[in-house]
Amino acid sequence: MASLDEHYDPTPGDDELEAHLQTRNMVVNLGPSHPATHGTVRLRIELDGETIVKMDPEIGFLHRGFQKSCENTTWTNVLPYTDRLDYVASLTNNFGYLTAVEALIGLEIPQRAKYIRVIGAELHRIASHLTTIGALGLELGGFSAFLYAIEARELITDRVAELTGARLTTSYGRIGGLNRDLPAGWDEKVLKSLIKIEELLDETDRLLTRNRIFTDRMRGTGVITTDDALDFGFTGPCLRANGVNYDVRKAKPYWAYDQLDFEVPLGHNGDNFDRYYLRVLEIHQSLKMIRQAFKQLPAGPVMIDDWRIALPPKEQVYSTIEGVIAHFKLVMEGVPVPPGEIYHATEAANGELGWYLRSDGSGRPYKCHVRAPGFQILSGLAKMCEGRMLADLIPTFDTINMIGGEVEQ
Amino acid sequence: MSTFALDQIQHQLPEALVERYVDRHGDAWGVIKPEQIPHVARLLKERLGFRLFISMDAVDRLHLPPEEQEPRFEVLYFLRNVERNELARLKVRVNEGDEVHSIRAVYQGANWGERFVWDFYGVTFKGHGDLRRMLMYEAFKGHALRKDYPLRGRQGLIPERPLKDIFRGPGTNGVAD
Known part of the structure; x- marks a missing residue:
């Protein structure tokens, strides 16, 4: 036993207590099949303790050759593939694609079709935002918020099913307008559903926005600077959370957006909380837009009257030679799109959904590039997480709302 | 339509x-030389305010009319100036084997875009530094969006490798055998 020195002090000094432990970096796989990665993304994370040192998202598990399929089918037959891009909000994809093709042809669609497209797209924007908010609550431990949000989304899904005949894979609309008009009494039903959705949204909002546990995990986490956000190509709520006022609906109005009175909410911190709360505010704007669109909804046809592009009515097909020829040519050869190229963008739920379409005049897309908003945003995820805690990754991953279908094409 | 971006490129980097x-x-639309694209990107981003990276892709022109086939690939760049509300549409034309200079150092968003173009068209980017496949798997042979890649082209399954350590995820991820 060592002799006791009279100067011996048994309490360790500060430098000893704070001595840096030599930890070894650990590599963790998150995904590709993990409850918190809604899509199938694999995040290879290098950890120092609980801090993320390096992160490398690996995608492609849901790749199904979207572009290759498009290049080998007619312009109209691309439509079902677009359902599967952002499968939470398929109407925005359907209409986005159709509008790009119409712009390439140089086609003006009837007013009524424009308004119905606004209604459909805004309904699905609400559905997408509700899913984001609900899943976000769920993954931070608030199961009831998820249930309220999904109940509201279910109402939209039901209305969409009445409109298009499908709950998720809508394939609604055709080049030149819409394949069918609104069902009878549908507007009343939607307006009633909107009231219920608003109530449920308020419930969700109250459960989350002023919840201390929730806000503590959201504020100041997953921050990205405005420069980086622009640099990575963030669009939609993720970019507007940084206060950049860029919304395709305002920047280059399409359909009937220039006729509607709405605002683009902006954040200023670029953190998870702003991205979350912007979505809540955007839902309110979308509700307002749908109500306005129903008020302004003009009567008239929903499809252009041009048999080179629109299918002729069935009675004409069965009784006239012109009808038979037009029908045959449309089904066998597809819509004639003149040679040319275009980049056209619409605002999807997650940001700018852009299409670079190229036609060689053969009746099939020569090139069909889709600029999925989630692709660019996911590429910036590593920047948002490196140097931060592992636990912050989950809310960050939720608020960027990566959808596997569009990112992995 | 505003042609501010192209006017400035023509004026400053003729x-x-x-x-x-x-x-x-x-x-x-503007067609840029493959070795000049980083300079053009830097001019657009730093001096002209085209700070929002929109997208990148490529076109294989193999099946276009003969006068448009040469050079074979067309790499597309879309950059946006939010304040001016203008989209710059740029192209770089290269043949197989030619290199395009990478703009990853200018726009971080081009990282994945260039990997995507490499994956699906086989166009290489000089100075990218981390040019891996984006969506297809490492063992995939060829470039799927080339017009001469068959629509129903099938490749054999990758033999399952023994589970060695945590670095190996499902499929292959570039860890050497």
Whole structure:
């Protein structure tokens, strides 16, 4: 036993207590099949303790050759593939694609079709935002918020099913307008559903926005600077959370957006909380837009009257030679799109959904590039997480709302 | 349609611009030399305010009319100036085996875009530094969006490798055997 020195002090000094432990970096796989990665993304994370040192998202598990399929089918037959891009909000994809093709042809669609497209797209924007908010609550431990949000989304899904005949894979609309008009009494039903959705949204909002546990995990986490956000190509709520006022609906109005009175909410911190709360505010704007669109909804046809592009009515097909020829040519050869190229963008739920379409005049897309908003945003995820805690990754991953279908094409 | 971006490129970097044209919708396009694209990108981003990276892709022109087939690939760049509300549409034309200079150092968003173009068209980017496949798996042979890649082209399954350590995820991820 060592002799006791009279100067011996048994309490360790500060430098000893704070001595840096030599930890070894650990590599963790998150995904590709993990409850918190809604899509199938694999995040290879290098950890120092609980801090993320390096992160490398690996995608492609849901790749199904979207572009290759498009290049080998007619312009109209691309439509079902677009359902599967952002499968939470398929109407925005359907209409986005159709509008790009119409712009390439140089086609003006009837007013009524424009308004119905606004209604459909805004309904699905609400559905997408509700899913984001609900899943976000769920993954931070608030199961009831998820249930309220999904109940509201279910109402939209039901209305969409009445409109298009499908709950998720809508394939609604055709080049030149819409394949069918609104069902009878549908507007009343939607307006009633909107009231219920608003109530449920308020419930969700109250459960989350002023919840201390929730806000503590959201504020100041997953921050990205405005420069980086622009640099990575963030669009939609993720970019507007940084206060950049860029919304395709305002920047280059399409359909009937220039006729509607709405605002683009902006954040200023670029953190998870702003991205979350912007979505809540955007839902309110979308509700307002749908109500306005129903008020302004003009009567008239929903499809252009041009048999080179629109299918002729069935009675004409069965009784006239012109009808038979037009029908045959449309089904066998597809819509004639003149040679040319275009980049056209619409605002999807997650940001700018852009299409670079190229036609060689053969009746099939020569090139069909889709600029999925989630692709660019996911590429910036590593920047948002490196140097931060592992636990912050989950809310960050939720608020960027990566959808596997569009990112992995 | 505003042609501010192309006017400025023509004025400040005339040697970079190969061709400019307006398509039938009135949108302006600029064709840039493959080795000049980083300079053009830097000019657009730092001096002209085109700070929002929109997208990148490529076109394989193999099946276009003969006069448009040469060079074979067309790499597309879309950059946006939010304040001016203008989209710059740029193209770089290269043949197989030629290199395009990478703009990853200018726009971080081009990282995945260039990996995507490499994955699906086999166009290489000089100075990218981390040019891996984006969506397809490492063992995939060929480039799927080339026009001469068959629609129903099938490749054999990758033999399952023994589970060695945590670095190996499902499929292959570049860890050497």
